[in-house]
Amino acid sequence: MxxxxxxxxxxxxxxxxxxxxxxxxxxxxxxxxxxxxxxxxxxxxxxxxxxxxxxxxxxxxxxxDSDMIKKLSLDSRIINKINKFIYYLPIISFIVLLSSIFYINIGNSTYNKLCEQMYEEMKVLSLKYDMTKVSNYKNELENILNKNEFKSIKAIEIYVADMKTGNKNLETDKNKFKLLYETVDPKSKEGIALLKNSLGILSTDTLDKDGNIVHYQPYSKNYNIYRVEGLALISGTLGFISLLISIIIKFKNSKK
Missing domain, CATH: 1.10.260.40 (lambda repressor-like DNA-binding domains)
Structure with a gap:
């Protein structure tokens, strides 16, 4: 029956x-x-x-009722697999979180080094030229960008605020800055608009030899750091939630 x-x-x-x-x-x-x-x-x-x-x-x-027995056996196997997955998920998430943090630390170190190197190069260049006259330093700037340490830079913009000679103050109205130079790595598949929305490294303003304020904005391929930060946040949250679920399941099972 x-x-x-x-x-x-x-x-x-x-x-x-x-x-x-x-x-x-x-x-x-x-x-x-x-x-x-x-x-x-x-x-x-x-x-x-x-x-x-x-x-x-x-x-x-x-x-x-063999069909019912098969169903219960299948249900039991599925439940066991789900329980195993929930049990191992916090461990997997923890490993991903640690790997992400490690990658971020390495990426940030590389990122900071690139910022410092770029600042020193731009500072030296600015002290040699009136940066409002692009033709005077364009070739030298492009030679800098072709150096191995700057291969990760895919685009750069240079803004200059034309100031009075002898200016020593880096503060001015942002509206005074004009985009005087812009270039994109021809090998880059992204257009300048996409690069400007997705990439970038921090830049520090400097003064040129005539006291004009120079703001340079390099765009680097190191943007993967930001994606990994998102992955770290997701894995950490997922690991915490799955750990909480596994604790609840164990607590309920102990009550039975």
């Missing part, structure tokens, strides 16, 4: 209606009906509750 028929017989013997059983198990009446006619099977937890409610052993309910 199939389990659906056994459940129906047990319910009638216990003088319970489908409505009453559905309220006790906190499921819909149609669910109880589906179990009894064999359209669907109860899960293991519901099966245990029905066994207690009807005062009939699980062995009696499951005997002769």
């Amino acid at each position: 199939k389990i659906g028929s056994k459940l129906k017989q047990a319910r009638l013997k216990s003088e319970l209606t489908q409505e009453k059983v559905s309220n006790i198990l906190n499921v819909s009446r149609s669910t109880i009906s589906s179990w009894e006619v064999g359209r669907s099977y109860p899960d293991l937890e519901s099966l245990v509750l029905l066994s207690d409610l009807y005062n009939i052993s699980l062995d009696s309910l499951l005997r002769e």
